[in-house]
Each structure stands twice: as C-alpha cells, then as structure tokens.
Amino acid sequence: MSRLTSTHLSRGQYVLAIAGGTGRLGKTITEVFLTTNRPFFSSVRVLARDPSSKAAEELALKGAIVHRVDMEDIQGSLSAALQGADVVVNALATSASELNDVLVDVALESGARVYFPSEFGVDHRLNDFPGFEHSDWLKKRAHEVRVRERAGNKMKVISVYCGLFLQETMSFPGLGFDHRNLTYTCIGPATQRITFTSKEDIGKTLAELALLSLSPPSAERVPDHVRVAGDVKSFEDVRDIVRGIRQECGVNGDVMIHSEDLELTREALRDEMSKQPPLKPATFVRIIMGEGRLDFSDNNHNEIVNPGQQFWKWHTVDDLVKEMKGWIDG
Numbered sequence: 001m002s003r004l005t006s007t008h009l010s011r012g013q014y015v016l017a018i019a020g021g022t023g024r025l026g027k028t029i030t031e032v033f034l035t036t037n038r039p040f041f042s043s044v045r046v047l048a049r050d051p052s053s054k055a056a057e058e059l060a061l062k063g064a065i066v067h068r069v070d071m072e073d074i075q076g077s078l079s080a081a082l083q084g085a086d087v088v089v090n091a092l093a094t095s096a097s098e099l100n101d102v103l104v105d106v107a108l109e110s111g112a113r114v115y116f117p118s119e120f121g122v123d124h125r126l127n128d129f130p131g132f133e134h135s136d137w138l139k140k141r142a143h144e145v146r147v148r149e150r151a152g153n154k155m156k157v158i159s160v161y162c163g164l165f166l167q168e169t170m171s172f173p174g175l176g177f178d179h180r181n182l183t184y185t186c187i188g189p190a191t192q193r194i195t196f197t198s199k200e201d202i203g204k205t206l207a208e209l210a211l212l213s214l215s216p217p218s219a220e221r222v223p224d225h226v227r228v229a230g231d232v233k234s235f236e237d238v239r240d241i242v243r244g245i246r247q248e249c250g251v252n253g254d255v256m257i258h259s260e261d262l263e264l265t266r267e268a269l270r271d272e273m274s275k276q277p278p279l280k281p282a283t284f285v286r287i288i289m290g291e292g293r294l295d296f297s298d299n300n301h302n303e304i305v306n307p308g309q310q311f312w313k314w315h316t317v318d319d320l321v322k323e324m325k326g327w328i329d330g
Helices: 003-009 026-034 054-061 074-082 094-109 135-151 166-170 199-214 235-248 262-275 282-291 317-323
Strands: 014-019 041-048 065-068 087-090 114-116 159-161 183-187 193-197 225-227 231-234 256-260
Touching (some): 014 026, 014 199, 026 054, 026 199, 054 065, 087 199, 166 317, 183 235, 183 282, 193 199, 231 235, 262 282
Parallel strands (some): 014 041, 041 065, 159 225
Antiparallel strands (some): 193 231
C-alpha cells in the first residue's frame, strides 16, 4: 500500500495529543498538524498548564482543543486529555520533566499507539562526556529506558533527533553565530559539518512518522530511533553563504571565523562541572558540533519520512540566509 493510499484511508481517523504544545517547539509542531496534516487527524489536542495563554488561544482559534493540565491533579487531568488519543507527542521543556513519566503511564492506560519522547535535538546516544554529562540528557535517557520498558509491544516509541533548530541556532550568538559583529566562533575545525532542521520540518517529520506508524503495512519501516537532517553545513559553509548574500545586497564587511581549541574547551568544561554545573548545555552542544557528532549527512532517515523531498522541501541554511538578507541589519 502506498503512502498516499494509506493516508487517504486514515483521513480523519486519528487523534493527536501534544504535551507542551504551547512551547517554542511545541507550538510550531501543533500548527503543522493543524494545517498541512489536518485532513488526517480528526482532533488535535494541546495539553497546557494555562489555556488562557496567548499561545493556547492562538492554537484554539486554529482548531486545537486545549486541555488544562491541573498540577494538583496531574494524572486525572491527563487521563481526560488523552482519552482516545492515538498519538502522543511530548514537547515538554526539560524543566517540566516531572510530567514525563506520568504522561507515558496515562498514554499507555488510554491506549495510545504511538509516543514521541521529548528529544528532537542532539543525538545524545553519541555523547562522550564520561563523568560530566549534562543533567538534561541524563534525564532524557532515564525517561526513554523507562518508556520502552513500560511500552513493550503495546505502544510504538519513536525517538527523533534533528540536530540543531535552524532558526534559533542562527540567531543565537551563544552557539557561535554572531551576525551583528560579523564573527563566527566554533570549537574545533570550521570545516566540521553540522545538522540544522527547522521547527516546521520537525513538525512535518513527526506527522509523517505518526501516519507511517499507524498503518500496519508501513509501521515496520519506522525505526525506534530516527535521525533527520534538514540541512548539513559547516561554519565555513555558513560564512560563504552569508558573504554571498551580503555581496548581492551591496553590503560591505566580511564574516570572520575564530576557532577555539576543542580539547582545552573539554577540559575547562569538565573542571566547571566539578565545581558548579552550568544550567544550560550550550558549551556541551558546541563541543558536540566540533566533534562531528552532529553531522547526520551520511546516517539519517530522510528518505523514510520525505523520500526524494516529494512531500515537502527541507528548509535549508541558504533559504534562511536569503530570508534574513544576510543579517545586514544585525
């Protein structure tokens, strides 16, 4: 059965619930299900602590059903929200990790068939920080182990890794891209390639994986761990793209690249972790970028979710730089 036929047969059958659906990633994912993939889902439910928030109200206007998560009765409110849900997406922030296990338990009790843990970034299975791993990834691993043990054959669990969020990374100097000062700073070689995926493409990926997993003929093709790469570029590649767009716009000034020593940075981070662990994993991520552990170019599942880009065109670094006109306004 073709993907087109299977999705046609599934039209309007499925119910999606997304925890953290009003967050910076979750809102975009929800919007994808409410637009591009709306014909295949009869109901898109957003689980939120504050249904009166601006994000929740915007999603409600687009057709989402917003369910309040009562922190005084987490299990009860989740049970009501997940009743009859086929797919559960966990887009909760790491700070809300106390909800993860309850969410999975209730999803199983409610008969959910597909569950996406809160991943969508670094493939931390490849991390190499012995004795000084960031707590965010330790929590994610512990949750995944528990989920897979509990789910067994009752619920398909798909961990999705997408590298770095395209738009956010390119606008965050903390990860090395300082457009205002025309300076890019990498850890390790500037030629090392890095995976970037837009939030919209993450949403489309989840929708395709959900539909494939809900159709018995195609479910076996979906692995437990999925890596996708919207685009793969190095710091030098990004510099060259930005340089070209700025020249087209008649703007002077070149982008400079500075490279910091990878091993010295690792040792400094190890020392910092022994004294006062950082709250944010930015330095870890930059080291992972430099080590090549975010290069998904030769090992990804793009052809499973979007074969030959026949369903959509991946949003690339080139696309973003053109949209931003080379950040000529900083």
